[in-house]
Amino acid sequence: MAAFDPVLADIRFGCGLSPALAPAPDAAAFLATLTGPDDSAARHPVERFETFLTRLQEVRKYQQIRRKNRGTPEGLAARDAIRDLNKVANVAQLHWMAQRLARRVTTAAPFRERLAAFWADHFTATGKAGVMRRAGGPYVESAIRPRLAGKFEDLLIAAVTHPLMVHYLDQERSAGPNSKRAQSGDKKLGLNENLAREIMELHTLGVGGPYTQTDVRELAELLTGLTMNRTVGRQFRKDMAEPGAETVLGKRYGGGQPRFSDIEAVLRDLARHPATARHLAGKLATHFVSDSPDPALTGAIEAALLESGTDLKAGYEAMLAHPAAWSTRSPNVKRPFDFIASALRALEVPPETFLSLKPGMFRRRFHVPMVLMGHVWEKPVGPDGLPEEDSAWITPQGLAARLQWAVTVPQLLQDELPDPRAFVTQALGPRATPAVHLAAKAAESRADGIGLVLASPSFQRM
Amino acid sequence: MAQDLSRRAFLTRSAAIGCSLAASPLVTPVTLAAAPGENRLIVIILRGAMDGLGAVMPYGDPAWTALRGRPALGTEDGPADLDGFYALHPALKPLLPLWSQGQLGFVHAVSTPYRDKRSHFDGQDLLEAGITDLSHGLSRDGWLNRMLRHYPGIGTETAYAVGRDTLKLLNGPAPVSRWTPESDLALSPQAIRLAELVMQDDPVFAAAMAQALQIADNDGDAVASTMAPAEMDAMMAKELNSRRGETGEARIAQFVGRQLRGPSRIAAFSINGWDTHERQGVYLTRSLRRLTDAILSLREELGGPVWQNTAVVAMTEFGRTVRINGTQGTDHGTGGAMVLAGGAIRGGRVVTEWPGLDEASLYNRRDLMPTRDLRAHAGWLINGLFGLDRGTIERDVFPGVELGGDPRLLL
Structure with a gap:
């Protein structure tokens, strides 16, 4: 029977393999990372919503000045101030995206990062105009991230009654x-x-x-x-x-x-409600394991959620304990953010290299390529969030964007890329196939070799 | 080994097998068969539920003024009268020349068979699946793909799903190309070969890769290049800037136009932003402008002769409540409208069996009553454009639909 596999756990339930961080040896250790102190959030902070509100208050102040002084120099100055606040918030949003990438690159609690993304997507919310459009990160930080391993009902209340x-x-x-x-x-x-x-x-x-x-x-x-x-x-x-x-x-x-x-x-x-347990179990299994998960796996998660009175940690534990969670038949494809973050993690890219990029350059290296891969950061199409089906991601244009990013961007971030032949094992572990080994060896440049490893199905699947 | 094949042979083969993933890597190359005739069909999915009553206002209905107010017809910013009963939303007024040439028309008070739960996602799933209900789960293929299957000789270039959306109406086993105009590839010839090699480990990736290379080679600049990383980076920056300079719709229309002037016959894309729960005056205007831009750009890109053979149809998952809600918007409803454009259309009219807007005539006393299944109209379009027979459409493309009488949407 398939059981907890430390390497697969890091790939499937974590942020990908890292040469610097050893995977958790067993399910208990893997789950324990959810309840310890949130080190990666402390190391790479994202503004909390309570602080973000002061930005909205500032905008409101200038809006009132503008309303009272239409057409006057004071009114025009207020208009410019609002425009500046918008720009500052726009840059802040990119910085928080970089911080979330940095967390994935360096974290020793990778399941926490994945769950934060999963529940942020389950409770998709975004602002519709002005500075509010930048509130996605702060909302997740305040309402969702602190409640990943508690009761679902508390997470539900925090998310759906949140101002955003x-x-x-x-x-x-x-x-x-x-x-x-x-x-x-x-x-x-x-x-x-x-x-x-x-x-x-x-x-x-x-x-x-x-x-x-x-x-x-x-x-x-x-x-x-x-x-x-x-x-x-x-x-x-x-x-x-x-x-x-x-x-x-x-x-x-x-x-x-x-x-x-x-x-x-x-x-x-x-x-x-039992229907909620069923719905959540299906979503968890689909997100983490496969587009068509084994009904026995969803059944086990559903039962654990129901019996525990919506204790999420019990649900995760049931998922990790089930043999079907370790099936290697038709595993999921990484979403664009998972892909980019796991590539940076495998390459041990120091977070400063992308945290210090100017906003325009960060946009060009990360934000726009993700758009081409099919994910517009914090700008959801609808409240149902990102698609789960692999077919939504592995389209010709999506794959072209992944391949182009993989051969282009890593070398622009790092002067010294690893030897592609060694990188195959570093990034893929036991999943390396003969074709990937061959491509890494036959590539004309290090950059091409690294890019081909990252774009390979073995790396793209979880 | 796949490496021994020339790239061209590889592409031709994958074009023939399309998404049929089980095919062996060494099938004999097959030439592309003819597309289904000279006519073109462009389907635009309006995601979020367009307010058909706001787009094409039945101001001649006695109940209209009480529901939505008297339209300021004939004013510069007001709606334009179409025929004494319907008026066109001001944001659609740039399309009036098409209306008078008979190249713009509407179908009113229609919907899919979807009722009551009024979920966007279910509504769109049903619209794209083309089936009668979701009680047996969602079919994995879409109606446009099921139509394509009746033209077994087609190549991957016959039908295009354009943009970043999945466009489930084109999902299914018949070959379909998918592309976002701003995607591009520039790789060394050796890297292309090796990328094809590693993708062979996984049929889903291999199929996507083959299509990506083929489309990227056809989009105006070749894939194979010896660009240095800095040049590639500059290319990505250029893509970014060009995206800023034009509306997304114009860019998509350009790409669709280029494909449909060539061997392609069918394209689908989406326009989002129709879920106008609040301040409809602002948001509906914005989305209708995008639709207007899309139609005008398509006409310009396709050019005279091809435009004459083209039908554009825009459809949405359901309509919206007839009453304005407490936040100056409208909520999810039932009956809605379709927009038709193109030289192949018999336009200049609103096709409908108008149900009336008095409370007793409404669906659930809140929504416009659908008087016909929108699939019947789409079915008659397919019949007229591609000659697919009625029985096949009722049985296979839109299972369960009653096509009924021909609404004669085409010339």
Whole structure:
């Protein structure tokens, strides 16, 4: 029976092999890295959302000045100040992307990085205008990363009631039709079902789950009152909440004074629902193991999540303990960020080399190539996040972009590339095939040799 | 060994096998067969659910003004009257010359068979799969690919999925090329050979690689080059700058135009940004402008004779609520609209069995009632453009569809 394999664990559940960091010897050690101190976050910090809010406050201040002084020099100065704040935030977003690459290159707790990316994608959220568009990293840092190995219900509440999610899924101005604000004739406010629908469809029960349009509507009414404000972040406003109880999946919530805890209650119930365990188990197995995972593997994860009352660590433990998690039949393809980060890790590229790049150069080396590989960083197409299917990534243009990056960029980052013949084993471990060995030997230059190893299916698959 | 094959032989062979991954690496090269005739079909998927009522406004309906307000017809920034009943959103007004030449038309109050859950992702999956419902899971292939399978001799260049989207409507065993215009490859001839070699370890990678080399060789500059790394880097920078300079739609249209002027007959791409829950006045305008740009660029790129043989159809996963919501937008609805353009189209009209907008005529008292399956219209387009017979379309391309009477969308 296949069991925990330290090398495969680093490739499949971690950030790829590193010549400098030995893989964890067993599943217990691998899982233990999730609960220790978050060293890599400390070493390569990303702004927390609480700090990011001060950027929004600054913008708001200048917006008010501009509104009061239209056409005057003071108004124009405020307009320029807003433009500068946008530019600064744009550069900061690239820097946080570099920090997240750096974490993957040097971390001794690689599963944490992968889980942070997995849950960030499960709870995809982004800003829709201005400085808010740069909030993705801070949101993940504050709402998601600290809760990777706790209870799913706590992660769910933190993510879906986070100001960025509230903004992204149009909850910001959703008010109950009979709420005080709506009744007072504020025409900009009204019920919006978007967040309610995505909570059930994407975050908890799954699209095949046992809910109806009526459940969506009732949950949307229960969510009213949850809003955000660019000064304080998340807010609960009683005057926007729909009065009266709501029935979601047959259970009544609220009815008294509108309270945020009614929203927490329905989210906890949704998190603990068997359909949610099934949905999450399927997503974990698909993301980490294969596009068509063994049903026994998803069953084991599902059972562990249900029995533990949504304890995520129990779910991960069940995944790592299952033989099907170690199957080498049709393993997943790395996503663009996984690919680039694991290439830098295999090459031991010192993080300073890319952290110190000017923003334009960092964009050219990393951001744009990732776009061509199919991933626009922190600019999701929809709230369902990135596709899981390998076919979405290994397209002609996606593969062309991977190959072109692999032969071009590493040599621009490092003066001295390793010998491709030695690098084959360093990067691929036991997966090296005769064709890759041959290509590494026959390449005309070190850069081509390294690029061919990195672009090879053995390196591209997890 | 694959190395002994010339690159050209390799490419020709892979063109013939397309995505059929089980094929042996030493199959005899097969020549490309003719494409299915001279007509062209371009499918644009409008992701996010376009508000058909906002794009083509039925202002002549008695219930319209109460729902959406009186349109400022005839003003510079206002909608343009089409026929006394429908008016065109201001962002589509640059297309009016096409309307008067009969090269622009609309189909209204249509939808896929998808109902009630109103999920974008399910809605788009169903739209692209072309099937009746998802209760038996999603089919792995898309309707446009199933159509292609009835032309067994086609090469990989017959159909193109363009852009960074998966475009599931072209998924399936029939050969399809996929490309993003801004991707490019520049490798030494030796590196190309070795890349083909390492990709042979994995059929999925090998197929993608073969297509990448073929397309990249055909996109205006050859792959094989002896560029130094710094030059390659400069090339990537150039790509980046050219992307900034033009709209994505214009660039995609250029690429599609170049392919369809040549041996290609079918192309599909997406335009995102239709999910207008908030401030529709701003966001719908923005997306309709992109659609306008795409259609005008396609006409320019294709040029007279090819444009005459072209049908462009834009479709979306569902429509939006007839009422404006509390945030000046619209929520997910049901019945929507299709946009048709091209010299092959019998345009200058809105094709519909109009259901009316009074509350009793709405679907669930909230959405425009779909009066016809949009697959029937797409089916008749395929029938008219490529001669595929009715029975095959109903059985295989859009299983479960009732084609019904011919809406005569084509000249």
